Amino acid sequence: MTTDATTAPAVAPPEGEVPPWLLDALLGTVVAAAIALIVAMEHGGRQPPDVLAYSFAAGFGALMLLRRRLPRTMLTATVLGTFAYHALGYPPIGVALPVVAGLFATADAGLTGWAVGAGAAVFGVSTGFRLHDGEALGYLLGYEGVSNIALITTAIALGYSTRGRRVRAAQQARIALLTADQAARDAELRVRVERERVSRDLHDTVGHAMSVISLQAGVAAEAIGHDDTEAREAVRRIQATSARSLRDVRSMVRLLRAGPDAADGHGVLSLSGVADLAETARGIGVDVRCDIRVRPDELAPQVDVAAYRIVQESLTNVVRHAGASRVRIEAGVEDGALLLTVADNGRGPAPGGAGDDGHGLAGMRERVRTLGGTLTAGRDGTGFTVRARLPARWPE
Template sequence: MTVPATEADVDQRLVDALFAVGVSLAVAVVIAADLDETGRAEPGAYLFALAFGTLVLARRRLPRLVLGLTVLGIFVYYMVGYPPIGIALPAVVALYSTAEAGHTRWAVAAGALLVVVAATALIHEGRPLDYLFSYELLTNVALVAAAIALGLSVRARREAREHQERLHRVLVAEQHRQVQQQLHDERMRIARDLHDVVGHTLSVIAVHGNVASEAIARDDEAARRAVQQIAETASGTMRELRATVRALREPGTEPERGALGLSAVPQLVAAAREAGVEVTARLEVPDHRLDGAVDAAAYRIVQEALTNVLRHSGARHASVRARLRDGAVAIAVTDDGRGTTAVTRPGAGLVGMQERAAVLGGQVTFGTSDEGGFAVHAVLPVRVGS
């Protein structure tokens, strides 16, 4: 199967072809001029010109070999006795290509060899030293140095461009990773919210449903209050779920949290009391003292802790306390239930509380309370990033 050439490959071949034609023509013109009037501008000399140009076509794949054959060809050309073409002219492209390929020492060594051999030959021919140093040697050194310097410059620019491209790819990959991490964090936050909201709501509904079923025909007022509590809890939960669905449909937007914060804890306490657990609350945190994210996380931690009290502890009494301490808000939810015996292993709710706190730079611990029940302790910074 033939692999189609890319645009870059075509451009490189075109440049190499132009170089080859340029070298062949330049050498051929100098041969034809025969400045020393040797009378030996024969077809064989032009074959050398063609050979020098043909070697250039392989300069990208085999730069050192092309340079070596070019230098050898120059020596053979002069040994045969063809018209002078300058010692450096046929090798300019080969020197440039070798330096561009990163073989600077090869290029410098070959250039020095050409200059030294040319100078030695001219001295042997009896040429005046002033001519040698003022024109011939200076011209050869200038051509060799310019070819090598140009090759190094092109290589340096190419490496700088490649470095910039690699850096750009790294930056793009890092940005993509950050976006993916943000999406993951957003999904985890929404999952924790859903778990807390649905878990608390179902616990309240289950407890009040039992109260209502037991009170029917015995205490209609108690049954009515239980059913009303179920309706209010379900209605509030539906509002939160709709806000969460909007956040899922429009990534990057914050759900409407309404009054969710420590100021909404009294509603949680009232719902727990209606479910049969005597809850006391001491909220010693002034309004608007906490960042919104911290306030919402504190509310969710209290909500999940009270949900566990209703679902697992079998407690009759529970307490909620939130206060400022050492530049942080300390939260404690304790009960007089079965304690750690009711928790065989940390569930999603307890893990979710720890994750919420960790994201904000805080922590959550849990275990047996002083009364023998279960206790949840959380410490959160007052301000995010503090």
């Protein structure tokens, strides 16, 4: 069993606009008055108009109140009412006049097939009744027929086009909503990615500094009272490491405040700063040898920063876990790619240690993957090696 479920639910009109029910009441009044006027003219018919004939006119007008909520019901009742009126032999009221509003409402509700079928049925049956009443076929199929067909067609076409405009407007509104929602999700994703990047940077900076400071503090504690010169040197290294760490953190904070496009990243964290990292590692007894064959202008800022962080994290793992005495750092640009190697003679990160906690080796891999590069890390015959390959001129 079908219903009028295709009709859109009624909503309150914007302030200052005429309520739809009032417009329908006015339309119903006009329809009822027009049909009553035609009935009163007594043009043809087998019997003169009476109260029932005018009741039909009022009923056709009242059905206009259903055209928005129940268009199919309204159209069916109008068509059947038209047939009943002509069957009773009252003066003809025209083929299309009673059903024009119903045809429009049904097409507007997306029931175009119903509208076309009802229009054809009304035209055919009404014409048959009028022929039975003695009206001339030439008159009914000529001027009268053309005008009625035009009214029926126009009503259906207007309903169809009105629905089309409404559907397009709804689709455009939906597209705008989805576009805004997608833009919000993209912005949220960018914020999340930036937070992850800052988290990795803070982990790398503070983790490296804390590792060095912890070792130097142990050296100072053991040397106090036995070797004051070594204790002072350890404290000096703690001071230098903490100052450099604070400087790096402040640089990141300045970049965050200024926005992602306010600085290019060079001069804040760069392969040019690897020498300081190497000096810090040497200060705690690790023999670090550097072979950096890269000019700052050869690398995109993001790649330069990532390379620095890889070296920093690798040295942090050496200090914390590897038990290495020698580290070799090599970097160079070949065929448009930065090749970076950090190799030591130790045992590598301990399972479950900082190198495996999602912020060490995993963090390095994620950083390299984001830039379109690759990273491998593992033990070899002489120790533990980290190798990274990144596009040198990653899009800025």
